[in-house]
Structure formats: structure tokens, C-alpha cells
Amino acid sequence: MEVDEQIKIFREFIEKNYYPQLLEAVRKGQKYLTLDFAELVKYNTEIVEELLESPEELLKAAEIAVKEFDLPKRITKFTIRLQNIAESQKISVNEIRSKHLGKFIWSEGIVRQKSDVRPHVTAAKFECPSCGNILNVLQLDKKYKEPTRCGCGRKGKFKEIAKELVDGQGLVLEESPDDLDGAQPKRINVFLKDDLVSPMSERKSSPGSRVRITGWITEIPINLRTGGKSTKYDLVLEANHIKPVQDDFSDLQISEEEMEEIKKIAYSDNPIYALSSSIAPSIYGHDKVKEALVLQLAGGCLKERPDGVTTRGDIHILLIGDPGSGKSQLLKRISKVGPKARFTSGKGATAAGLTASVVKDEFLGGWSLEAGTLVLANKGFAIIDELDKMSKEDRSSLHEALEQQTISIAKANIQATLRCETTVLAAANPKFGRFDPYDLIANQINLPPTLINRFDLIFPIKDMPNREKDERTAAFILSLHKNPEKAVAPISSELIKKFFLYVRKRIRPRMTDEAIEELKEYYVSMRNSGISDEAGVKSIPITARQLEALVRLSEAASKLRLGEEVTKKDAQKAIELIDYCLNQIAKDA
Numbered sequence: 001m002e003v004d005e006q007i008k009i010f011r012e013f014i015e016k017n018y019y020p021q022l023l024e025a026v027r028k029g030q031k032y033l034t035l036d037f038a039e040l041v042k043y044n045t046e047i048v049e050e051l052l053e054s055p056e057e058l059l060k061a062a063e064i065a066v067k068e069f070d071l072p073k074r075i076t077k078f079t080i081r082l083q084n085i086a087e088s089q090k091i092s093v094n095e096i097r098s099k100h101l102g103k104f105i106w107s108e109g110i111v112r113q114k115s116d117v118r119p120h121v122t123a124a125k126f127e128c129p130s131c132g133n134i135l136n137v138l139q140l141d142k143k144y145k146e147p148t149r150c151g152c153g154r155k156g157k158f159k160e161i162a163k164e165l166v167d168g169q170g171l172v173l174e175e176s177p178d179d180l181d182g183a184q185p186k187r188i189n190v191f192l193k194d195d196l197v198s199p200m201s202e203r204k205s206s207p208g209s210r211v212r213i214t215g216w217i218t219e220i221p222i223n224l225r226t227g228g229k230s231t232k233y234d235l236v237l238e239a240n241h242i243k244p245v246q247d248d249f250s251d252l253q254i255s256e257e258e259m260e261e262i263k264k265i266a267y268s269d270n271p272i273y274a275l276s277s278s279i280a281p282s283i284y285g286h287d288k289v290k291e292a293l294v295l296q297l298a299g300g301c302l303k304e305r306p307d308g309v310t311t312r313g314d315i316h317i318l319l320i321g322d323p324g325s326g327k328s329q330l331l332k333r334i335s336k337v338g339p340k341a342r343f344t345s346g347k348g349a350t351a352a353g354l355t356a357s358v359v360k361d362e363f364l365g366g367w368s369l370e371a372g373t374l375v376l377a378n379k380g381f382a383i384i385d386e387l388d389k390m391s392k393e394d395r396s397s398l399h400e401a402l403e404q405q406t407i408s409i410a411k412a413n414i415q416a417t418l419r420c421e422t423t424v425l426a427a428a429n430p431k432f433g434r435f436d437p438y439d440l441i442a443n444q445i446n447l448p449p450t451l452i453n454r455f456d457l458i459f460p461i462k463d464m465p466n467r468e469k470d471e472r473t474a475a476f477i478l479s480l481h482k483n484p485e486k487a488v489a490p491i492s493s494e495l496i497k498k499f500f501l502y503v504r505k506r507i508r509p510r511m512t513d514e515a516i517e518e519l520k521e522y523y524v525s526m527r528n529s530g531i532s533d534e535a536g537v538k539s540i541p542i543t544a545r546q547l548e549a550l551v552r553l554s555e556a557a558s559k560l561r562l563g564e565e566v567t568k569k570d571a572q573k574a575i576e577l578i579d580y581c582l583n584q585i586a587k588d589a
Contacts, residue, residue, distance in 0.1 A: 207371030300552030321461025340380025
């Protein structure tokens with residue numbers, strides 16, 4: 001198809017479907033117009049086929065078509081962006097290859113790293129001092145190009161008279177953890193320019209955000225340190241449109257049969273037991289811990305007050321126990337059924353790896369922000385094993401993330417606040433490796449009170465010799481070796497995952513007066529009873545944080561039965577768990 005024909009088709013399409021939107025964009029001072037790909041498919045399939053094969057050329061034709069409308073003279077450039085590209089054009093980050101060069105595709109992933117916005121020269125004009133000839137040079141590479149020769153025969157030393165600048169920014173897009181199959185996550189550099197780096201658009205692509213980027217693949221030569229270019233090339237996704245995937249559970253697809261199964265679980269006599277018995281069927285005992293993990297997977301409700309203050313809905317749990325007590329196995333199991341879960345070990349973790357860091361940007365130069373585990377697990381689960389093995393300085397970086405659910409960073413020339421609405425499940429060992437049976441458990445927790453206080457529930461997991469219990473545990477473990485199928489959960493992992501995705505996304509129960517009264521009575525009695533004065537609970541004082549933890553646990557209990565209201569019974573379940581934890585910590589090991 002000839003270029004004139006392409007321009008004509010785009011002009012007619014915009015005039016018929018998008019003329020009011022074009023005028024509105026001009027009135028607002030916007031320099032872009034977003035077209036719907038599905039509407040273009042209905043209008044002309046031939047031009048769509050060409051667009052998918054040669055997006056740069058076709059989009060330039062569309063921009064020329066816009067200029068043919070009677071627009072103000074101040075608008076010299078108007079960008080066309082396309083959204084809702086066909087599902088067939090989706091290419092995962094780990095599947096992008098050289099065969100996709102120049103093709104119009106879209107990919108989804110998590111923003112791992114983000115550079116500063118910097119002006120880029122796209123074209124420069126030079127004047128020949130000898131003959132006055134004007135030479136245009138396109139700037140396609142990283143290195144600034146000057147003309148080497150003029151038509152009059154002159155070589156070198158041309159005078160630069162003008163240059164075109166666009167704002168540009170680099171992102172590193174990492175494939176989503178949901179798509180990983182036990183391998184290292186793949187990454188691709190993404191280049192944004194013009195309105196895609198405006199302050200409004202920048203909020204959509206902060207590190208840790210999940211985004212859907214539409215664009216085309218280009219290659220960038222790798223310059224060797226010794227000079228010259230390498231035979232290898234870097235692939236870059238040049239973005240045309242970026243859309244935040246606001247809800248990390250937006251791809252939740254539940255069939256009618258699965259919905260019936262979910263209702264069957266929720267409306268059973270004891271949904272918390274049905275789910276807890278399926279959480280880790282190969283681990284014997286720890287019933288209270290499993291119940292708490294079920295409530296953590298359901299989560300409470302995030303609340304935003306009119307004054308802008310938010311109260312987190314995520315439930316944080318800490319397991320402190322003897323080696324070999326099954327803590328790590330419970331953590332691994334939650335990493336399989338929890339949404340967007342990321343597992344890390346505290347032994348090799350640093351503050352930068354958990355929160356965020358400023359790194360040297362090789363793609364565009366300068367410094368860029370790289371998200372850590374807690375930011376990447378935004379709206380999901382961060383599971384930290386061996387928390388006590390982290391250094392004191394690195395652990396202190398968790399304080400803001402656990403309570404405010406943000407990560408503030410001010411390093412190099414970057415000041416930023418990243419969202420970190422993450423549920424944290426952590427495990428640690430006691431101070432001396434194992435619990436001392438002759439000392440209070442609270443005295444053996446090798447973590448600072450400022451960090452402990454941010455966890456809603458703390459479970460000591462003891463491994464004490466008990467003949468009757470040991471016989472049952474041994475019989476259970478040995479029977480699994482004989483018949484591994486005995487460890488099959490009553491509810492499948494897939495259904496458990498969908499159950500919790502559903503209740504986290506769709507169910508928002510309200511507190512009732514009966515539940516409020518029950519929680520208030522317990523909180524006041526605990527504040528005024530002797531338990532908070534005991535030596536064992538001095539490091540875990542009863543504060544307003546525990547009251548908010550009670551509310552979150554009550555809401556989670558209500559969610560399990562798909563309840564619209566938090567009842568007195570839900571409040572009692574929350575009280576039961578908090579009371580159990582406090583009593584365990586206040587006792588001798």
C-alpha cells in the first residue's frame with residue numbers, strides 16, 4: 001500500500017471515530033491521541049496487517065494524517081498511540097527474539113529499574129561554512145553524529161545550527177513471577193519518550209509496578225571498550241503505549257464450576273479448618289499456625305481516610321522456632337499458593353535487595369532506581385526466611401515497609417517513595433539457636449522490639465521431646481514415605497489460590513457493633529490486666545497496633561465465609577489467635 005493511501009485511510013478513520021477526542025486533546029494541550037486497535041481492525045484489516053509488520057512507518061503516516069486537520073500552528077508534532085492490541089501479538093519477555101525486530105507487539109511484566117528523564121537528540125542540522133549548504137543528520141545511536149563530508153567537497157568542522165530534542169527514559173521490564181518456571185527472570189530494556197515520560201505517565205511506571213507495554217523491537221549495537229562495535233546487539237522495546245495493570249489479580253478467571261466449589265468451601269461448617277488442612281498437608285501439627293496463615297492469605301481491608309491516612313489491610317506473621325520444626329516448609333508452601341509471592345533468605349539479603357537501591361544505568365547513563373523484593377511483591381507476598389541472620393542495619397529498613405507500606409529512598413540524585421503494599425511472612429530462630437526451656441520465650445527472641453511490634457501475630461514453634469506427640473509425628477512422616485499420596489490436600493492448590501484471589505479482590509466486609517464491642521472489651525482488658533506488665537511481654541506491649549491487628553484478623557475471618565459483615569464470631573476467632581500468641585510468648589519454653 002502506498003504512503004498516500006495509508007495517510008488517507010488514517011485521516012478518514014480519525015475523522016469518523018476520533019475527531020471530538022482530537023479537538024479535546026488539542027484544547028488540553030496534549031500532544032498525543034490514543035486509538036483503539038480493535039476499532040481500527042473493524043475499519044480496515046489491510047492497514048492493520050501492515051501496521052503489525054511495519055509499525056514505525058504506519059504510525060508516521062497516521063501522524064501526517066493528523067497534521068492535515070486544521071490544528072493550531074503551535075502544534076508541530078502529534079503522536080499517535082495504540083491500545084488494546086490483539087492477544088495474538090503478546091510476546092512474553094523471555095520469548096523476545098531477533099525475529100520480532102520491527103514487529104508491533106505487547107508484553108507484560110514488572111518494572112524492575114527506572115532511569116532519570118533525560119533529553120535526547122533525535123536530529124541535528126549543520127551548516128557548511130564553505131557553501132552554506134544545510135545538512136540534516138539523524139541521531140540514531142548513543143554516539144552524537146556529525147556530517148563527515150559536504151557536496152561541495154569540504155570535510156569536517158561543520159557548524160551546528162539546530163537540533164531536535166525529545167525527553168527520554170529507560171525502564172527495565174522483568175517478566176512477572178507468575179510466569180516463572182523456576183528459572184531466572186528475564187529482562188528487556190524499554191525506551192519511553194515524549195508524553196510517556198510526563199509526570200502523569202511516570203506514576204504508572206514506578207519500580208515494582210506491573211505494566212503492559214505496547215511497542216516494537218529495535219536493536220542497539222554494543223560498543224566495545226577498545227573502540228568499534230560488537231557483533232552482538234541489545235534488543236530494546238520502543239514503547240508506543242504503556243498501561244498499568246492496576247489490579248494484580250485482574251487476570252483472575254474463575255469458571256462457574258470453580259465458583260460453586262469456592263462457595264461450597266465458604267459456606268461449609270468450618271471453612272478455616274477446611275482450608276488450613278489443605279495449606280500444608282505434608283507437615284504434621286501446627287494447627288494454630290496454619291489457621292493464622294489461612295487468615296493471612298485472605299487478608300484484611302485496606303482503608304483510606306478522608307485526611308489521606310491509610311490503614312494497611314495486610315497481615316504480617318512471624319514464626320520463631322527451633323531448627324527442623326517445619327517453619328521453612330510452611331513458608332515454601334505459602335510461596336506456592338500466595339498471590340505474586342517472592343521468597344528470599346535473610347542470610348544473603350541486604351537492605352537494598354529487600355527495599356530499593358540506586359544503581360548505575362548502563363542503558364541511558366546516569367543513575368536509576370532498582371526495586372527490591374518488597375517493592376516487586378507489591379500487592380502480593382514477601383516471604384523472608386532466616387530473618388534473624390540479617391544484620392541490624394539491614395533489618396531496620398523493614399520498619400517503614402511493614403507499617404507505612406512505602407519505601408522512601410534518597411540517594412545520589414534520586415528522591416522517591418515507592419509503594420510496597422506487601423504481606424510479609426517471616427521466620428527466625430531463637431537467640432541461641434534453640435529455645436531454652438528454663439527461660440521466658442520473649443527473652444529469647446533475637447529481634448528488636450520496634451520490628452517485633454509491627455508483626456500482627458508471632459508464633460513460637462517449639463520442638464520439645466514428648467513421647468506421645470513424637471510417636472504420632474513419626475507415624476505420620478513414615479506413612480508419607482510409604483504412601484506419598486496421603487499428603488494430597490483435600491482442596492487442590494489451584495482452587496486454594498483462586499479462593500484467596502477471589503476473597504482478596506471481591507470481598508470487603510464491614511465491622512458490626514457486636515464485633516467492635518467484643519474487640520474493644522478484649523483490648524481494654526488486656527491493657528489493664530497484668531499480662532502486659534509481665535517480664536515476658538515487655539518486649540511485645542499491647543498497643544493500638546494490636547487493636548488494628550484484631551480488626552484485620554476479624555475481617556479476614558469474615559472473608560473466608562464470603563461475609564458482608566464482620567460478626568462477633570469473627571472477632572472471637574481473631575481474639576483466640578492473638579491470645580494464643582501472647583500466652584505462648586509469656587510462658588517458659
